[in-house]
Amino acid sequence: MKDIILKAENISKQYRLGQVGTGTMAHDLNRWWHQVRGKENPYLKIGDTNDRSTKGESDYVWALQNINFEVERGEILGIIGKNGAGKSTLLKILSRVTAPTTGSIKFGGRVASLLEVGTGFNGEMTGRENIFLNGAILGMTKKEITAKIDEIIDFSGCERYIDTPVKRYSSGMYVRLAFAVAAFLEPDILIIDEVLAVGDAEFQKKAIGKMQDISREGGRTVLFVSHNMAAVKSLCTRGIVLENGNVKFDGKIENAVSFYLSGDSESQNKKTFSSEYDKKEFRLHEISLNPIGKSSDDVLDEYQKIEINTVFTLKDIDSKLHVTFVLNNEMGDSLFTFSHVNNKLKLNQGLNKIKCTLPEGFLNIGSYYLSLYIIENSQTTLFVEKDIMSFNVQEGEREIGSWMGKEPGFIKPKFDWLID
Structure with missing residues (x-):
């Protein structure tokens, strides 16, 4: 039997384009009138697909459409796709930051998310105070947070500034502390959206190592969004490819990356x-x-x-x-x-x-x-x-913290070298 910790069923998210307040009340009244009569929302029948590169014909756009997937406990799932494919919208729905227009999500545990630099932090509060604030948001008691706080501060590398208001932190320090809080306060599901790109190579290596540890040893689940294919392949075991708000591929991470890079579901080989x-x-x-x-x-x-x-x-x-x-x-x-x-x-x-x-x-x-x-x-x-x-x-699997990306040239011959 599979141990499913997260299940998304028919998730769709619709947005209205243009300026707020231009015709919205009329649309809201129309929705209400259909609801009173027990009829379907009329605006769910319209809307363009989520293609940012083309001019649409409707005032409504589907950022996501009919997303279905399951995640097992302890799995590390990579979610990849081009800019505007719907990755961040999906993670916001999974993090309960926004609600889906249609569909439902079932969780089997506590969720911690790191969607953008400074998420959930109060700029006027110190780093130490924000650790307690975030822990409380995650449902931790003060005693539980106190037991972990030294590990969190040490991992973040921000000890010297931990009693300084975080509004004075750099973006890298922000994300170091935010990740440390999210990882060490032991959520059942950890959601990470691209923010590790802000950190330096040393921190990326530590962070991905930590995510591997909490998955393997703690049996916790990680959902990871990144445009760094080396990091995705090194960390994840399974991948979902989003394109124009739809799931185009769901399978082994190597095949998901191949699909994403080739832009075609058919074998190129x-x-x-x-x-x-x-x-x-x-x-x-x-x-x-x-x-x-x-x-x-x-x-x-x-x-x-x-x-x-x-x-x-x-x-x-x-x-x-x-x-x-x-x-x-x-x-x-x-x-x-x-x-x-x-x-x-x-x-x-x-x-x-x-x-x-x-x-x-x-x-x-x-x-x-x-x-x-x-x-x-x-x-x-x-x-x-x-x-x-x-x-x-x-890109092959590389150690995080090493050079990521394509080196100059098209071939990489292995010559014989000798040091006398």
Whole structure:
């Protein structure tokens, strides 16, 4: 049996655009009149999807629509998506900051949330006083807070300023103290929305380590929103991708990140070819990529060996064909050319399964495009198709506090180094 601590059912949130007070009373009266007659709210039938990049036709917009998911106790769930996808709105609903327009949420424990820098803090009160204030909001007794206060202050690194009003804190100090309060006062569900980006690398490392500890050892649940895919992959076990207010993907975190980065639910790592690739001399069946020892459904990251597989039928052994690829980056620059003839391998008549393995950690993070050339007798090009397929190399799991993001360059060869 699953131990479900949070369940969201048919969550939707509708907002009215424009200035407050322009026609709102008429809309409210219309809602009331429908309610008196036992009819549905008329404004739930209208409204545009949550796409910030387009001009809508309605005064109403659905920030979220029909969101359904469950979270198990002890699970660390990553919620990812583009700006405006509805992530913060969802977390505000889960934190009870705002109510959903439709739907319901069932909780199995106490919730602590860190939605933005300074959430729940009184600027005129000292750091110490705010610890007690936040603890009281979370339902802790003064005795329970006192027992934890030394750990909270030590973890936050703000001991020197703990008796200073927090309005004089920097944004980094704010979030350090706020996170320490939320984490150490032992909520059953901890909700974190991007605020760790304000902290420095040292604090990010401590904070994510703490979230892992409270999940593994305390059996507590964490909901984590971030645009830092390395942090998400390092911390979370499962991911939800939001797009225009809808859940587009729910599954393993590696696959969720892949879906988010590719913007497409279909695998980018496999392509099967139709009869138009059946020529007089050959037939091209399939090209696929996969991490070594895994399938093409698995994501490719910067630290893996990558296999490129080509399934190809040679119809006439006398044709002396060879398969050549050119790898291009997203700007169309050709990075290098590679072919099986460089290893003095020859195609056999009939079906051939050609495998090329790129070294571990060879390709940098980014999007790549393969162009295919079929060459006859090492001089005549029988077939060419530029950008025959594309694939993405993701950021691998990294230690929090180390360099995050893409390093300069498109390839990362491992050279031999020696120090005498």
